[in-house]
Amino acid sequence: MIKQEYTLKDIAEMAKVSRGTVDRVIHGRGKVSKETYSRVKFILDKIDYKPNLVARTLRKGDQYRLAVLMPDYRFEIYWKKAAAGVEKAKADYAYIGVKIETYYFNPYMARNFENQYELILANKPDAVLVAPFFYKESLNFLARCHEIDLPCFTFNTQVDNSGVISHIGQDLVQSGKTAASLISRMMNDQDEYLIMHINEQIENSRHMQDKERGFRNHLIDNGIDPKKIHVINIDNINNLEELLLKELKDNNKLNGIYVSTSKVWMIAEIIKKHSLNKVLAGCDLLEENIKFLNEGYIDYLIYQDPISQTNTGISTIVDYLVFNKEVQSKNILPIEIIIKENLAQFI
Amino acid sequence: MIKQEYTLKDIAEMAKVSRGTVDRVIHGRGKVSKETYSRVKFILDKIDYKPNLVARTLRKGDQYRLAVLMPDYRFEIYWKKAAAGVEKAKADYAYIGVKIETYYFNPYMARNFENQYELILANKPDAVLVAPFFYKESLNFLARCHEIDLPCFTFNTQVDNSGVISHIGQDLVQSGKTAASLISRMMNDQDEYLIMHINEQIENSRHMQDKERGFRNHLIDNGIDPKKIHVINIDNINNLEELLLKELKDNNKLNGIYVSTSKVWMIAEIIKKHSLNKVLAGCDLLEENIKFLNEGYIDYLIYQDPISQTNTGISTIVDYLVFNKEVQSKNILPIEIIIKENLAQFI
DNA sequence: TAATATTGTGTTCTCGAGCACAATTCCGTA
DNA sequence: TACGGAATTGTGCTCGAGAACACAATATTA
Numbered sequence: 001m002i003k004q005e006y007t008l009k010d011i012a013e014m015a016k017v018s019r020g021t022v023d024r025v026i027h028g029r030g031k032v033s034k035e036t037y038s039r040v041k042f043i044l045d046k047i048d049y050k051p052n053l054v055a056r057t058l059r060k061g062d063q064y065r066l067a068v069l070m071p072d073y074r075f076e077i078y079w080k081k082a083a084a085g086v087e088k089a090k091a092d093y094a095y096i097g098v099k100i101e102t103y104y105f106n107p108y109m110a111r112n113f114e115n116q117y118e119l120i121l122a123n124k125p126d127a128v129l130v131a132p133f134f135y136k137e138s139l140n141f142l143a144r145c146h147e148i149d150l151p152c153f154t155f156n157t158q159v160d161n162s163g164v165i166s167h168i169g170q171d172l173v174q175s176g177k178t179a180a181s182l183i184s185r186m187m188n189d190q191d192e193y194l195i196m197h198i199n200e201q202i203e204n205s206r207h208m209q210d211k212e213r214g215f216r217n218h219l220i221d222n223g224i225d226p227k228k229i230h231v232i233n234i235d236n237i238n239n240l241e242e243l244l245l246k247e248l249k250d251n252n253k254l255n256g257i258y259v260s261t262s263k264v265w266m267i268a269e270i271i272k273k274h275s276l277n278k279v280l281a282g283c284d285l286l287e288e289n290i291k292f293l294n295e296g297y298i299d300y301l302i303y304q305d306p307i308s309q310t311n312t313g314i315s316t317i318v319d320y321l322v323f324n325k326e327v328q329s330k331n332i333l334p335i336e337i338i339i340k341e342n343l344a345q346f347i
Numbered sequence: 348m349i350k351q352e353y354t355l356k357d358i359a360e361m362a363k364v365s366r367g368t369v370d371r372v373i374h375g376r377g378k379v380s381k382e383t384y385s386r387v388k389f390i391l392d393k394i395d396y397k398p399n400l401v402a403r404t405l406r407k408g409d410q411y412r413l414a415v416l417m418p419d420y421r422f423e424i425y426w427k428k429a430a431a432g433v434e435k436a437k438a439d440y441a442y443i444g445v446k447i448e449t450y451y452f453n454p455y456m457a458r459n460f461e462n463q464y465e466l467i468l469a470n471k472p473d474a475v476l477v478a479p480f481f482y483k484e485s486l487n488f489l490a491r492c493h494e495i496d497l498p499c500f501t502f503n504t505q506v507d508n509s510g511v512i513s514h515i516g517q518d519l520v521q522s523g524k525t526a527a528s529l530i531s532r533m534m535n536d537q538d539e540y541l542i543m544h545i546n547e548q549i550e551n552s553r554h555m556q557d558k559e560r561g562f563r564n565h566l567i568d569n570g571i572d573p574k575k576i577h578v579i580n581i582d583n584i585n586n587l588e589e590l591l592l593k594e595l596k597d598n599n600k601l602n603g604i605y606v607s608t609s610k611v612w613m614i615a616e617i618i619k620k621h622s623l624n625k626v627l628a629g630c631d632l633l634e635e636n637i638k639f640l641n642e643g644y645i646d647y648l649i650y651q652d653p654i655s656q657t658n659t660g661i662s663t664i665v666d667y668l669v670f671n672k673e674v675q676s677k678n679i680l681p682i683e684i685i686i687k688e689n690l691a692q693f694i
Numbered sequence: 695t696a697a698t699a700t701t702g703t704g705t706t707c708t709c710g711a712g713c714a715c716a717a718t719t720c721c722g723t724a
Numbered sequence: 725t726a727c728g729g730a731a732t733t734g735t736g737c738t739c740g741a742g743a744a745c746a747c748a749a750t751a752t753t754a
Contacts, residue, residue, distance in 0.1 A: 007710055018734040023712065031732060054442055055710035058401045058739050095401055095442045171692070178688040185533050185646075218688070299532075308655075334652075335689040341525040341565070342682040345518075354740055365704045370742065378702060402740035405709050700751065708742085717734065724727080 006047050015040045026051075053096065063097040064321050066314070067125040069116055070156075071133060072104035078262070078284055078306060079107075085310035098318055101125065110134040117141045121148070127321050129313045131156040135206075151320065155313045156304075157207070165320060168313045168331040170304040172207055176214025176260070178335050179281045182300045183256040184219060186279045191255040192228040193219060194247065198263035199235050208260040211283075215258055230254065241270050248276065255279060264301070268292035285338065285346060293340055303336040303346065353394050362387045373398075400669075404444035411445045411668050413661070414472040416463055417503075418480060419451035424634055425609075426454075429653035436661040445665055448472065457481040464488045468495070474668050476660045478503040482553075498667065502660045503651075504554070512667060515660045515678040517651045519554060523561025523607070525682050526628045529647045530603040531566060533626045538602045539575040540566060541594065545610035546582050555607040558630075562605055577601065588617050595623065602626060611648070615639035632685065632693060640687055650683040650693060 012019045017036060024032050025040040026049075032040075043049075057063070073080035083102070090100045103120055106112040113134050120128060121144060128150060132138030138159050145152045146163040154161075155168040183193070195215055197208040216229055232247060234240050244267065248254055256279045259267055264282020271278055272295070281300035282289065292298040312331055319325040338346055355366045362369065364383060371379050372387040373396075379387075390396075404410070420427035430449070437447045450467055453459040460481050467475060468491060475497060479485030485506050492499045493510040501508075502515040530540070542562055544555040563576055579594060581587050591614065595601055603626045606614055611629020618625055619642070628647035629636065639645040659678055666672040685693055 008712090009710080019711085020713085020734055021732085024733090027712085029713090033732065036732080052405075052710050054401055054405045055739090056712075057442065058399075058405050058709090058741095059711050059713090061739070092439070097401075174688060174691065178686065181686055181688045332692055334683070334692040336681070337684040337686070337689060339525065339528055339684070341521060341528045342684060344521065345679055345681040355742090356740080366741085367704060367743090368702080371703090374742085376743090378700095380702060383702080398742095399740050402709090403742075405711095405739090406741050406743090408709080696754090698751100698753075700749100702749075703747085705744105705746070707744085709740105712738085714737090715735085717732100719732070720730085722728095722730105724725100 005052065006049055007052065011040070011043055011047070011049060014043050057095070057097040060097060062099045064099065064127070064318075065123075065125040066098055066100045066317055066321070067103060067120045067123065067128045068100060068310075068314075069103045069105065069113075069120060069128065069130040071107035071131060076107050077287060082306035082310050085307040086314070089311060089314040093314065093318060096318070096322060098322065100314065105133070107133055110137050113137050114140075117144070121145075121150075124148075125150070127151040127153065127317050129153045129155060129310075129317060132159045133157060135159060151317075153313060153317055153320075155309055164329075166316050166327045166329055166331055168309060168316060169333060170335060171332050172210035173214035173217075175283075175302050175335050176211035176216075176258075177218040178214075178337065179211075179258045179300065179302055180215040180218035182337065183258060183279050183281050184222065184224070186299070187256050190253055192230065192251060192253045193224075193256045193258070194254050195229065195231045196244075196257060196259045196267060197231070197233045198237070198240070198259060198261050198266060199233065211260040215260075228253075237266065240266060244270055245274070248278075257281070259283070262286050262289065264298060265289045265292050268295075268297040272297050285343075290343065290347065293338070293343060296340070299339070301338040303338050304333050305336060305346070309333055352399065353396055354399065358387070358390055358394070358396065361390050400443040404442060407444065409441075409444050409446040411474070411665075412470075412472040413445055413447045413664055413668070414450060414467045414470065414475045415447060415657075415661070416450045416452065416460075416467060416475060416477040417657075418454035418478060423454050425631055425653060429657045432654040432657035433661070436658065440661070440665060443665070443669060445669065447661065452480070454480055457484050460484050461487075464491075468492075468497075471495075472497070474498040474500065474664050476500045476502060476657075476664055479506045480504060482506060498664075500660060500664055500667075502656055503653075511676075513663050513674045513676055513678060515656060515663060516680060517682055518679050519557035520561035520564075522630070522649050522682050523558035523563075523605075524565040525561075525684065526558075526605045526647065526649055527562040527565035529684065530605060530626050530628050531569065531571070533646070534603050537600055539577065539598060539600045540571075540603045540605065541601050542576065542578045543591075543604060543606045543614060544578070544580045545584070545587070545606060545608050545613060546580065558607040562607075575600075584613065587613060591617055592621070595625075604628070606630070609633050609636065611645055612636045612639050615642075615644040619644050632690075637690065637694060640685070640690060643687070646686070648685040650685050651680050652683060652693070655680055 008019045008022050011022045021032060021036060022040055025037055068086055070082060071079045073083050086102055103116045105116045114137055132154050139161060142152055142161045142163050152164050153166050154164050158167050158169055195212050219229055220226055232243060257267060259282035262284035265288035267280060280298050282298060283302050285301060285303050289298060289301055293301055316327050316331060320327045355369050358369045359366045368379060368383060369387055372384055415433055417429060418426045420430050433449055450463045452463045461484055479501050486508060489499055489508045489510050499511050500513050501511050505514050505516055542559050566576055567573055579590060604614060606629035609631035612635035614627060627645050629645060630649050632648060632650050636645060636648055640648055663674050663678060667674045
């Protein structure tokens, strides 16, 4: 059972040819006679030859250049950890000849997203990992990548595009279901539910729709009358308080509130101000959300860890690019349930 | 801001000496005049020279041997993912000359644990990452390691031993608090609580004590009368059902049950059999627990992700061993809250 | 002062894969 | 038999660090 690592030289000796010929057989660089080819090939298969990747990496230097396109954390704090994750990956993968180049865009300016992707296209990386924040612009980008055979991977936000090799993100429907399950455990039979979509131009509505579907279906599947599920869409933050208070006044059984976006802190603020007693769940670990979670005005936050998101993304690309492994077209990350008591390790 | 990687040759040119001399300065192999030494040293410090580990690995072969001692997943399914994580780490760290050797033990046989650690000691690795399942035996092992200056890292289970360089695991007190918080949200004011320690010889009691303390303190801090918190210790599984049913019969307000170990499925089984209506929380994603979680007999499982556990463990050792970084003596991993709806991504 | 030790410095080979180019063989044709 | 050109096959250098070795320039001793 002595598992020896064979080198090109070993194989060359066994096949009574030179290293060059073995190399040609391995890489199919042609110019090898049929007999020699099959003789060498036979040995390669028999010993299950695996090249020494350390030597290969040393020889070839930076073989793969990988571009990551994601929001600038100076605009959205959520991305700070993701950026840290990318930095770590940069160091980790440098040893195997993978160079990671990061491109940040302003998540409030589609134009800036376009500028950044043009930069990427100009720099011609070997693969790209993108957070497709802006729906239309992202589709354009993916199409452009497709034209030049640039392998694309998406993360965080999903877009429908068959050209994407692998998507890394959360199951949004399931995320809604999780919120529904958590909230409903704290409700009574007569209680009713409110879904709030606090929209911002930067996010596409599919996210919210998926989450709403999950939330709604879970409740209905558990025997709750669909009439007890209410929805408010907010485009204008200015009349948020007014709208919410009116809704709650009209219906005093509305005790479970689910906010489909990270803006749940805005609701928490109102709840605190008016000393309301509601069960509140929302998304993401923004600083404001953390504050209200700790104060007890937010009961649950549904989260997806940005670090494991970037880690999984980059490691998926490396598997695909460097190791030629098959990768799954969807990589679904855990839905993290955060309450006050388990918050510490997530921040 | 061009961050170039300097090679020995570059430095030799800058210092106007040969590569050999630079090498002697770096490794303190002597035979260098004071002036030359300080000139080269100055440059090395200035550019913060980091040797190319790929080249070094190619030249020297595996420099660091790292042993991982953990339960065999054929006996405890929880460890299957951990083993997969180790396999991945094996490939990743091979590039920098780190060789990981895995030793599995039967988690139901302390003797087997001892056999495996003897094997490790005989093989003299450069560091060891151990899941100290058996308390007494683990202390023996750590002492033996200490004797021969073998750096030890623990994960999953914590033992009190100052010789351990770093521990990777969960905050057990906080884990108990999390369970208390989750259960109490589904309780009424008059409801009472039951903590169950289902002991097995393989686990030490400190675990359970820490979790109990967290659970209890959280409830008390939230105004619950300590008299409402009951405890059962089970050493003999045979009279488990009898004991539990008696306890519940004596006190019909006992509606929240927390099992401090992974044996929560045993309670779920009893609850199912007798159609009881209780809120039940426990630990770990055993197959049996998953089954009862899906059936609705278990409400919450508190979990620690085995993959991030091994990843963190190995990367901590590499930081310590290869990069000479300072490592934290405790590395606290997230407490994962698992319900039926977010289970899928954790298994 | 010659012989010997000591110290400082440069050179060369190694690790394994990859690749350019040199060398050899082969075959048909003059 | 010799020659041209294509088809094969072999050789040597590269990547960067490490370490043995070679050799020079001093210093020390007899």
